[in-house]
Amino acid sequence: MPRDCTCSLHVSRIAKGVKAGDLRTAFEKYGKIKDVYIPMDYYTKESRGFGYIEFYEREDAEAAYDRRRDIIIRRKPVTIEFARGQRKTSREMRVND
Numbered sequence: 903m904p905r906d907c908t909c910s911l912h913v914s915r916i917a918k919g920v921k922a923g924d925l926r927t928a929f930e931k932y933g934k935i936k937d938v939y940i941p942m943d944y945y946t947k948e949s950r951g952f953g954y955i956e957f958y959e960r961e962d963a964e965a966a967y968d969r970r971r972d973i974i975i976r977r978k979p980v981t982i983e984f985a986r987g988q989r990k991t992s993r994e995m996r997v998n999d
Contacts, residue, residue: 909936909956909957909958909959909960909962909963910954910955910956910957910963910984910985911929911954911955911956911957911963911966911967911982911983911984911985912952912953912954912982912983912984912985912986913925913952913953913954913955913975913980913981913982914951914952914980914981914982914983915951915952915978915979915980915981916940916949916951916952916953916975916978916980917975917976917978918948918949918951919949919976920940920949920953920975920976921940922938922939922940922953923938924975924976925938925940925953925955925975926938926955928973928974928975929955929957929966929973932957932962932963932965932966932969933957933958933959933961933962933963933965933966934957934958934959934962935955935956935957935958936956936957936958937954937955937956938953938954938955938956939953939954939956940952940953940954941953954985956985963984966982967982967983967984970982
């Protein structure tokens with residue numbers, strides 16, 4: 903599914919063990935969320951340390967971005983920027999770093 907980069911945020915520096923529900927809880931106060939996605943390493947099945955929040959409305963993504971310095975997830979500050987490109991398929995994620 904293509905990701906509308908004007909409505910999606912890339913969230914990096916997320917702690918191990920953070921789940922999609924944790925991201926949803928941190929961001930839902932800014933607007934209605936369409937999708938939350940945390941890519942997992944194909945081989946280890948662990949989080950790759952980043953995720954995506956897709957909002958239905960661009961204004962909601964902008965509101966969350968404007969408050970990015972205030973967003974803490976599991977007592978850890980995260981880095982937030984607007985997402986670029988499209989969501990990768992599981993095949994594309996099979997890169998062994």
